[in-house]
Amino acid sequence: MVDENKRNILKIFIGSSVALSIGALTTPLIGSVINTRDLALKGGYSSVKVVLCEDVNNCPEEYSVPISDLREGPKFVLLKKGNMAIPAVFGLVKATDGKEYAAAYNIVCTHFGCPVNPTGGQYLSGFACPCHGSFFTICPNPNGCGGAPFLEAYVTAGPAPRPLRPVKVVVKGDRVYAVEAYI
Amino acid sequence: MKALIRLWELILERFHLKEFLEHPVPRYSNINPLYWLGDVAAMSFFILAITGFALALLYTPGLSVTETPPDPLLGDAGTYSATQSYASVYRIAYLTPLGFILRQVHLWSAYMMVFATLAHFFAKFILGSYKRRGGGALWLLGVILGFLTINQAVLGYILPLHLDGALAIQIGLNIFRYFDYFGIPVSNLIVAVLGSTFVTDQVIKTVFVLHILIVPALILIFLGLKINGILYGGVSPPPIKDGELRSKAVEEKEPFYPHRFALTVGQLLLQLSVILLLAALTPLPLLEPWVPGQSIPPGVRPPWPVMWFYTYVKMINPFISVGLPFFLVLFALVVPLLDRKGGVSIEERWVWVAIAIVYIAIIGYGTVLGFLVDIPKQITPFTRISVPPNYAVPYVGTPQPVGP
Secondary structure, eight states: OOOHHHHHHHHHHHHHHHHHHHHHHHHHHHHHHTTOTTTSOOSOOSSOEEESOSOGGGOOGGGEEEHHHHTTSOEEEEEEETTEEEEEEEEEEEOTTSOEEEEEEEOBOTTTOOBOEEESTTSOOEEEOTTTOOEEEEOOOTTOBTTBOTTOEEEEESSOOSOOOEEEEEEETTEEEEEEEEO | OHHHHHHHHHHHHHTTHHHHHTOEEESTTTTOGGGTHHHHHHHHHHHHHHHHHHHHHHOOOOOOEEEEOOBTTTBGGGOEEEEHHHHHHHIIIIISTTHHHHHHHHHHHHHHHHHHHHHHHHHHHHHTGGGSTTHHHHHHHHHHHHHHHHHHHHHHHHTTOBHHHHHHHHHHHHHGGGGGGGTOOHHHHHHHHHSOSSOOHHHHHHHHHIIIIIHHHHHHHHHHHHHHHHHHHOSOOOOOSOHHHHHHHHHOEEEIIIIIHHHHHHHHHHHHHHHHHHHHHSOOOOOOBOOTTOOOOSOOOOOHHHHHHHHHHHHSOHHHHTTHHHHHHHHHHHHHHHOOSSOSSTTTTHHHHHHHHHHHHHHHHHHHHHHHOOOOOOOOTTTSOOOOGGGSOOOOSOOOEEOO
């Protein structure tokens, strides 16, 4: 004999997991077809903000890179604060106004999270993701590039949905300090 | 000698092992290979546990980068800069006595466990073993165990922190952040628990503990439940249409010891020799090292169990193909509720057997195709997910020129 009660519990359990999974799968599909901007939750950005130092004057050396090092090419630094860690690449960006600007980015790709490779040789011009081919270009124009503001690593190719998470840098003396980052 | 025999008999008696050895088993499942695949998976698990004990003693998780001086035999080719995890696996694989064979046996039994789990799933699907009393619950346990097996495989793949393992953990840490779009704060949770979405000492330690402690403990619990269910509920009935013949086959039983016991030992020895042969003929090399911040060559090399999925993701629109494994798992969960009428023979269940064959064909075709051809990535209108603008961080810094 089949216990009908047990069957029903199993049906509810499996039915709800089916419904959940179908919902999870179709939500982004529907979201990509219709405009979900108005439906999107207003509650903050999903990245976590990490303040590395409040003031650049007492910022520890481990959050900084000498500018002379950056002149040779982009530098990788794992910024550690407590149990948090941000993989950052520091570099100099050659802007269209002829000046060099210091910048740093969290190199976790915004698509699936592979660490991205800096491109541009001696200067930092963008990032390429080795996994799924996303390409991020650092806006070199002080007036902005289309929708992207100056120095933003915006997506120019591939499946990444949004720009690379930036690291706020401050130049003090002959060093570039990271003062604020996003995970 | 007599004392030893007496002790053995005492152990058998006091722990009621005699009842276990004498429990009746049907004869029809002795030779049929469809009934042995679950055994292969379970035995692989125990081989993995034993080799894993030794490996866990030798392995040290960690991300501190060490520079290895040139090897007197290899010269400059022996120099490498790698994380502590990689260096310890390198030491196990190439510098520890018997370490090479230990790692190979662990790897090949892991692959064998994944393969046997899949094959066992299809074998029981073809036999319709969820149709007997209690079969549905065992089927559900099997799906859970399959999920845990895949988890173990991925976690073990990450631990050496070679190039592919490092990419695997990076993707694993970040892929679930897409749940943020549905309002589920996954990234906050990851940062709260692990502190980073980049592989750090804390992350690799967590992966290590999951791989050697938590997931195996769960597998052991569910496997114990499943073995108990089979011990008292019996194996699936034979796929014979004639009811009289079927009940005759089910009732024709013999004690587990000695015949089935000998077959089980033989199966274990055969399996061990296959694993040793595979390790000897096709040893799996340790992939190249990875250090944080290093530039990574483009191109992803998925391991064979997920090759089929990778092929379809590149071939078909990602929004359909990404859902493929979810669909297959859901189908596996729902199938005992759909396939309820009729008997268990192939003639009565030919539709379901055909579905199983299509299912196997999809996985097999994708795997073979993935290894044969390199399919370029497809770009579709759905490839890029449209994101609400307030989800993106604008550039935060105040641009500061450097130098003159």
